[in-house]
Amino acid sequence: MLPRTSGCEDCLAQHLRWHNLRMCLTCGHVGCCDASFGRHAVKHYEATGHPLMRSFEPGEYWAWCYVDAIEIDPMPPRPPVEPDPELRARPAPQA
């Protein structure tokens, strides 16, 4: 999912300032956080029912589900790591 804008879409339209940014994981809408004047991220959820958003702040890797009110992992699940065949073949170290 790619962000639709580089700042809060609704603040940009209304010439408002925002605090932190959140991105909708359903449609890529960028909205501002609850500490911002517009609170456009939660308003976007209320207007559309899109329940998942993630932080759009650099270096922040968390996401939020409005329905369950829990933090979720924004990264897709990683494929299971195949054990190294060489490591597997090596005998267990003697005690």
Ligand SMILES: [Zn+2]
């Ligand atoms: Zn906003």
Ligand SMILES: [Zn+2]
């Ligand atoms: Zn959305």
